[in-house]
Amino acid sequence: MKLFGTLLIVSLLIPALPARAVTGDDEGWKAFGHALTLAQVLMGIAVRSDNPDKAFDDVLAGRDSEANRAIAGMLEEATADMPPEYRDRVASMGRDIATLARRNVGKAPAAPASVDSALQARKDLTAMGLRYYDQKDFLDAVGRDDTLAVELFVAGRGVNLGARDWRGRTALDIARDRGNRPMAELLARNLPAAR
Incomplete structure (x- = not known):
């Protein structure tokens, strides 16, 4: 654009x-x-x-x-x-x-997700056999570098993006460890602000 x-x-x-x-x-x-x-x-x-x-x-x-x-x-x-x-x-x-x-090169502003896009993302995740609210499904998608599923989890707003796996790593940690920079940037842009 x-x-x-x-x-x-x-x-x-x-x-x-x-x-x-x-x-x-x-x-x-x-x-x-x-x-x-x-x-x-x-x-x-x-x-x-x-x-x-x-x-x-x-x-x-x-x-x-x-x-x-x-x-x-x-x-x-x-x-x-x-x-x-x-x-x-x-x-x-x-x-x-x-x-x-x-x-600002490469920094796309995080667009506010609408209710319609969140609902569609949840439907798409369900159609893929994933539960939009399941932290384990989300972290597994990050672990297998499934960018599409991760984007849908982010858009669906049904999981805590800062959740940790059984080893204490966040989705961002996992993406960085796997060398998936675009996914790590997506997660970093959408993490809730630290309190």
């Missing part, structure tokens, strides 16, 4: 860029070209990637050289007429924005 929002913003900005380019100066067309390159990179991510959000996160993290060149070119063109002290401040703000964006 965030990729769609970014593509929408870029598509709205592109028509504004030719206004500067119409003056006939080469500089305006360079900025427009950089914006087109960036838009093309983002559109290409949406079309070609199996996981557009991860690919977009790579752009934010600075791992896409074509996007890096386009952004640097746009910044250079936008600040070309500025005094050096203002140019440095704009560049500093850009770095801060990129840092904030990278800080």
Whole structure:
């Protein structure tokens, strides 16, 4: 969804860029070209990637050289007429924005579960032969790396996600021990706050 929002913003900005380019100066067309390159990179991510959000996160993290060149070119063109002290401040703000964006890479906000989604998750668990309220079924699913079942247990809200197995390990401990990082992150995001 965030990729769609970014593509929408870029598509709205592109028509504004030719206004500067119409003056006939080469500089305006360079900025427009950089914006087109960036838009093309983002559109290409949406079309070609199996996981557009991860690919977009790579752009934010600075791992896409074509996007890096386009952004640097746009910044250079936008600040070309500025005094050096203002140019440095704009560049500093850009770095801060990129840092904030990278800080949130891969962190999906935990969406509040609705009653309908909890009910559907419980039905799905029951259809799988699992009891949505059974701690043992939940911990067993974590132990066998059954991500689908664990996601349903989390969505179903019928078990204590901080429950411990017979060895005293929580589901989070088990997922980490098994090296299942995505599952561990899911559990960590959804654990109740410590009291």
